[in-house]
Amino acid sequence: MGAGSNILFKDESYEGVVIKLTKNFSNISILNENTIVAGSGVLDRTISEFAMNNNIGGLEFLSCIPGTIGGAIRMNSGCFGREIKDVLISVQVLDKTGKVRTIPYNNINFSYRKCDLPKDLIFLSASFKGEYKEKKKIEEEIVYLKNKKEMSQPTQVKTGGSTFKNPEQKKGLKVWELIKQSVPSDLTFGDATISPKHSNFLINKGHATYSDMKKLIDFITESVKDKTGVKIDLEIIIVD
Ligand SMILES: Cc1cc2nc3c(=O)[nH]c(=O)nc-3n(C[C@H](O)[C@H](O)[C@H](O)COP(=O)(O)OP(=O)(O)OC[C@H]3O[C@@H](n4cnc5c(N)ncnc54)[C@H](O)[C@@H]3O)c2cc1C
16 A cells, blocks of 8 residues: 555454555656656655746646555546656566566556556656656646645545546536535435535544445445436455
């Protein structure tokens, strides 16, 4: 796991090994002009800030995404029309036989919030391309994007971000609209509830358990299916 911002873990003990890449995978440097290499534990906002300080534009959107580079590659994270696939050059991975190899971006199929790299690969580092842009302009863009995000999504609350993916049909309703139409906005299970600012953001008001969150998720999934006929899929990853 990276920062765990897209993962919902069960409350009981977990029968397995959890590998979290942090300090030893947090190096960040410039490889050559407008190319950045970052360890997979580097936070998205850190790479965005690093790019800004080096007059490299194109990675501003990453300032709005909580989490690490590793998580962003696995999830093909993105916002405001840009995704990690748009700036990725290659990713260095460790496979389960202990071999380290580098995979160029054009050997990876990215789609909405996913990539087709085998689930058992551990991402170690990645390189990213940007283009020259004045620091001041980048700074302005980051402030603009952060404000935009703050206006539409809850901040400073316990949440996993967007819980469900938008349905594939581009012309249909967005998932937050489907939820709004299908469930009461004050629906709660224990301390698990729906954000009044964005109905696809589920919130832990304090001491919500895994079971509270799961009941809320299941209730929403079923209600949306019953009321609108649309089957919605999870964006967050549940480990149970
Ligand atoms: C408030 C909030 C707002 C959000 N807004 C957005 C948004 O605008 N756009 C968006 O796309 N997402 C958004 N998210 C979701 C989340 O931030 C992203 O999915 C993020 O990229 C996850 O990164 P992470 O490091 O936390 O990954 P984790 O949640 O820790 O893991 C996610 C997945 O990546 C895998 N993974 C992580 N690191 C590695 C590694 N080194 N090697 C192999 N696999 C790895 C994990 O196994 C897991 O399958 C938001 C979340 C929150 C809480």
